[in-house]
Amino acid sequence: MxxxxxxxxxxxxxxxxxxxGFFMGGFxxxxxxxxxxxxxxGLVAGLHGTSLGFSGLIAGQLNARLVHHFGxxxxxxxxMLTFLAGALxxxxxxxxxxxxxxxxxxxxxVTVMINNGVTFLSQNHASNSTVAxxxxxxxxxxxxxLGTVAIGTLASLGLSWRLGLLIVFPxxxxxxxxxxxxxxxxxxxxxxxxxxxxxxxxxxxxxxxxTFAISAxxxxxxxxxxxxREKFSLSSGNATTAVLCxxxxxxxxxxxxxLVFPRxxxxxxxxxxxxxxxxxxxxxxxxxxxxxxxxxxxLTGLGTSAQFALFSLRLLRFAKDKPDLxxxxxxLGAGVxxxxxxxxxxxxxxxxxxSTSLLLVPVFILLAGVTLLLRSDVRESA
Numbered sequence: 001m002x003x004x005x006x007x008x009x010x011x012x013x014x015x016x017x018x019x020x021g022f023f024m025g026g027f028x029x030x031x032x033x034x035x036x037x038x039x040x041x042g043l044v045a046g047l048h049g050t051s052l053g054f055s056g057l058i059a060g061q062l063n064a065r066l067v068h069h070f071g072x073x074x075x076x077x078x079x080m081l082t083f084l085a086g087a088l089x090x091x092x093x094x095x096x097x098x099x100x101x102x103x104x105x106x107x108x109x110v111t112v113m114i115n116n117g118v119t120f121l122s123q124n125h126a127s128n129s130t131v132a133x134x135x136x137x138x139x140x141x142x143x144x145x146l147g148t149v150a151i152g153t154l155a156s157l158g159l160s161w162r163l164g165l166l167i168v169f170p171x172x173x174x175x176x177x178x179x180x181x182x183x184x185x186x187x188x189x190x191x192x193x194x195x196x197x198x199x200x201x202x203x204x205x206x207x208x209x210x211t212f213a214i215s216a217x218x219x220x221x222x223x224x225x226x227x228x229r230e231k232f233s234l235s236s237g238n239a240t241t242a243v244l245c246x247x248x249x250x251x252x253x254x255x256x257x258x259l260v261f262p263r264x265x266x267x268x269x270x271x272x273x274x275x276x277x278x279x280x281x282x283x284x285x286x287x288x289x290x291x292x293x294x295x296x297x298x299l300t301g302l303g304t305s306a307q308f309a310l311f312s313l314r315l316l317r318f319a320k321d322k323p324d325l326x327x328x329x330x331x332l333g334a335g336v337x338x339x340x341x342x343x344x345x346x347x348x349x350x351x352x353x354x355s356t357s358l359l360l361v362p363v364f365i366l367l368a369g370v371t372l373l374l375r376s377d378v379r380e381s382a
Contacts, residue, residue, distance in 0.1 A: 025143065031048065032229065046345070049218065053334070057331065059079075063116075083110055130266070149241070210333050211333035213304075216364035273304070281361055282296070
């Protein structure tokens with residue numbers, strides 16, 4: 001077991017990710033509630049995920065350029081302001097076209113912040129990069145839990161779920177004021193220009209792995225509440241609250257999982273997590289008992305927990321001399337995953353029902369595992 005010093009710079013990244021986590025903790029489970037408010041089909045509701053994902057494609061393309069011109073600190077706050085503009089639109093607007101457009105701004109801002117958070121931590125905590133990235137994401141998952149509780153509680157009380165999301169605005173202001181005290185970035189543009197060039201075969205196979213892993217994660221995030229409602233006839237509020245099991249598994253796995261057996265190879269750890277995720281999801285999907293299904297959802301979250309950190313670190317190691325380009329291009333995979341996977345499941349649910357449509361999730365999990373077997377040549381511990 002190992003640890004590292006969680007300094008002010010770590011908490012600067014963690015606070016940004018925590019704000020995102022709180023919002024997304026409400027955003028995902030709120031999709032069935034928003035669909036009910038707007039009276040739309042599963043296909044139209046799924047367009048929110050599509051918008052979220054494909055705006056991330058644009059952010060990924062621009063990442064190296066933004067960092068080259070502004071530096072990582074300023075770029076991360078460009079992302080935060082864009083996210084907040086989208087969040088405000090999502091909260092106060094009603095027509096589907098406008099909430100889908102607002103979600104695009106959210107996706108752009110989220111991607112910019114995550115990209116720079118990962119590269120920042122990987123370079124500032126190089127000897128403990130896996131732990132740093134996973135624990136920052138663990139804080140994100142803890143705030144995700146709070147966001148899910150807020151939305152589930154409001155829905156159970158018959159109040160507007162939108163009210164719970166407003167807290168991201170004072171939290172963002174507080175995070176900015178605190179970060180300015182500890183981060184004094186002096187940015188100078190590189191004479192070589194922004195990072196560019198080929199990334200290599202190993203990188204692109206790893207990129208596919210990340211894409212499939214995120215597809216499984218966001219499909220579960222978006223549609224697990226709907227599955228519980230359909231299979232067990234739970235109310236919207238109870239189903240939304242039950243999704244806490246997934247978020248709890250994510251939070252515990254991210255915070256503590258990387259401290260266990262830190263010398264085990266990155267690929268092996270990722271593969272073990274995939275097996276746990278697959279086992280948990282099959283229990284969640286197949287069990288006729290609510291309690292067992294929720295245990296399966298918890299195990300799914302536990303298995304999902306550190307996959308983003310591990311797959312991202314593989315990409316950074318495959319392109320060591322181009323970290324901003326590598327993480328920016330990884331956003332293309334995240335955008336495809338977030339944009340396509342939940343939308344595909346939502347559109348299929350209109351014909352097949354959500355439970356049958358969710359069988360795509362274990363397919364995504366298996367494909368992520370296959371990419372590790374194809375190129376299991378990352379032999380560095382982290």
